[in-house]
Amino acid sequence: MDLHQETQPQKPPNIFSLSFPNKKDIAYVLILFISLLITSIVFCNLVTPFYPNLLLPFSFSKTLPTNTCDYSYGKWVWDENYPTRKYSEDCPFLDPGFQCRRNGRPDVGYVKWRWQPHGCDLPRFDAKDFRERSRNRRIVFAGDSIGRNQWESLLCMLTYGVSNPSSIYEEHGNPITKHKGFLSIRFQDYNLTIQYYRVPFLVLIDDPPENASQQVRRAIRVDKLHRFSSKWAGADVLVFSAGHWWTKDKTLKMGWYFQEEGRLNMTMDVMEAFGKSLQTLKSWALMNCDPKTTHIFFRSYSPVHFRDGEWDTGGRCDLSNAPEIDHLKTEVNEPLNNQIIENVVKEMETAKRKVQFLNITYLTALRKDGHPSRHREPGTPATAPQDCSHWCLPGVPDTWNELLYAQLLSNGF
Numbered sequence: 001m002d003l004h005q006e007t008q009p010q011k012p013p014n015i016f017s018l019s020f021p022n023k024k025d026i027a028y029v030l031i032l033f034i035s036l037l038i039t040s041i042v043f044c045n046l047v048t049p050f051y052p053n054l055l056l057p058f059s060f061s062k063t064l065p066t067n068t069c070d071y072s073y074g075k076w077v078w079d080e081n082y083p084t085r086k087y088s089e090d091c092p093f094l095d096p097g098f099q100c101r102r103n104g105r106p107d108v109g110y111v112k113w114r115w116q117p118h119g120c121d122l123p124r125f126d127a128k129d130f131r132e133r134s135r136n137r138r139i140v141f142a143g144d145s146i147g148r149n150q151w152e153s154l155l156c157m158l159t160y161g162v163s164n165p166s167s168i169y170e171e172h173g174n175p176i177t178k179h180k181g182f183l184s185i186r187f188q189d190y191n192l193t194i195q196y197y198r199v200p201f202l203v204l205i206d207d208p209p210e211n212a213s214q215q216v217r218r219a220i221r222v223d224k225l226h227r228f229s230s231k232w233a234g235a236d237v238l239v240f241s242a243g244h245w246w247t248k249d250k251t252l253k254m255g256w257y258f259q260e261e262g263r264l265n266m267t268m269d270v271m272e273a274f275g276k277s278l279q280t281l282k283s284w285a286l287m288n289c290d291p292k293t294t295h296i297f298f299r300s301y302s303p304v305h306f307r308d309g310e311w312d313t314g315g316r317c318d319l320s321n322a323p324e325i326d327h328l329k330t331e332v333n334e335p336l337n338n339q340i341i342e343n344v345v346k347e348m349e350t351a352k353r354k355v356q357f358l359n360i361t362y363l364t365a366l367r368k369d370g371h372p373s374r375h376r377e378p379g380t381p382a383t384a385p386q387d388c389s390h391w392c393l394p395g396v397p398d399t400w401n402e403l404l405y406a407q408l409l410s411n412g413f
């Protein structure tokens with residue numbers, strides 16, 4: 001895609017907005033205009049083949065501006081040359097659980113699939129360009145471990161072409177592990193910081209209120225954001241990853257109940273609680289994010305692929321080594337989470353925030369081959385469930401970041 005085309009579409013001048021004294025004059029000018037148009041078409045055809053664009057600005061261009069391109073729909077194509085400039089599992093920011101080859105995965109094909117959106121191309125990921133654009137900036141990922149998966153992918157993608165690896169480091173010397181609440185990687189030469197905050201629910205998880213019944217172990221405060229949120233203010237890019245924990249299994253069944261306005265609500269529906277927590281996040285963002293400079297993303301739901309059982313009942317995903325490419329066979333159900341997220345995105349757009357929905361659900365649903373499956377981090381007992389929720393790296397989240405880059409570019413980052 002030509003990046004130079006990624007500007008706002010030029011609206012054709014409205015010829016009818018000129019004022020004329022009466023209808024007769026309008027008709028006269030119209031006839032004149034049409035004959036002029038016909039003459040110019042004939043003339044242009046004599047000189048060169050007919051290109052409608054030659055008639056601009058008087059004809060209405062049919063080409064859609066590139067920033068309306070919908071990257072969310074398309075297909076995976078096998079591309080021996082992909083990825084052209086890629087990191088390897090040696091990238092120092094990779095969690096051991098995502099290094100699938102190192103953990104024994106025998107096939108390599110899963111990194112050779114390129115996402116081809118329908119009707120347009122993704123701009124090639126240019127690490128140097130991304131770093132330059134991000135100079136003196138702070139990029140924040142906040143959310144669940146799928147967000148950490150994406151954060152690690154972006155870090156590794158951005159290290160491409162940096163000659164001095166020690167110029168990129170964790171600010172507090174912490175190792176990359178899944179147990180840390182907060183990690184901050186600095187790209188010293190660019191004064192760029194890329195952070196991850198582990199906040200699976202985004203909102204605050206609290207002790208139950210006094211006198212709550214015995215079954216209540218934790219209170220999920222849908223009207224109060226996690227305390228980490230104080231550190232998100234002032235970020236230039238915010239990528240929220242949420243929704244994966246908003247299931248009955250991960251809340252009510254564990255004795256985690258929703259609390260609002262100081263009171264537990266034992267009957268609140270999980271999806272309703274998710275919507276409320278996003279409203280809490282929205283209010284925070286409207287107060288704390290600069291409408292002109294802060295780019296806010298909500299990443300959509302990343303589908304899981306457990307077959308022959310659920311995650312805790314022997315479900316597996318080590319049977320596939322290729323994406324789903326039979327599109328007729330593939331029906332991707334839109335999760336309710338996505339609609340809730342998209343509604344919040346629309347409300348924030350209305351409030352004139354630079355907010356985008358990073359819709360990766362469809363493309364990710366096709367990648368049943370991309371999970372660590374039984375190739376989990378060293379030390380995992382053989383009887384442990386397969387990991388069919390997270391993603392091998394390099395792998396599928398790299399494509400999410402290609403979309404992130406494309407959407408940032410189209411929004412003037």
Ligand SMILES: *[C@@H]1O[C@H](CO)[C@@H](O)[C@H](O)[C@H]1NC(C)=O
Nearest residue numbers: 072073334338339342359362
């Ligand atoms: C996300 O993208 C898929 C594929 O284009 C589409 O079917 C779905 O409606 C989108 N979801 C939302 C909430 O826009």
Ligand SMILES: *[C@@H]1O[C@H](CO)[C@@H](O)[C@H](O)[C@H]1NC(C)=O
Nearest residue numbers: 135136137138190191192193
């Ligand atoms: C580094 O970036 C921060 C913002 O992330 C900015 O406040 C600071 O002034 C920058 N430092 C230099 C030396 O440019």
Ligand SMILES: *[C@@H]1O[C@H](CO)[C@@H](O)[C@H](O)[C@H]1NC(C)=O
Nearest residue numbers: 208209210211212213262263
């Ligand atoms: C909790 O129960 C005790 C004893 O019944 C009562 O004195 C106290 O006021 C209750 N606290 C709240 C917050 O309801």
Ligand SMILES: *[C@@H]1O[C@H](CO)[C@@H](O)[C@H](O)[C@H]1NC(C)=O
Nearest residue numbers: 263264265266267268269272
């Ligand atoms: C609990 O939440 C549901 C759904 O939001 C609401 O209809 C109901 O009134 C709430 N109950 C209490 C006791 O607040």
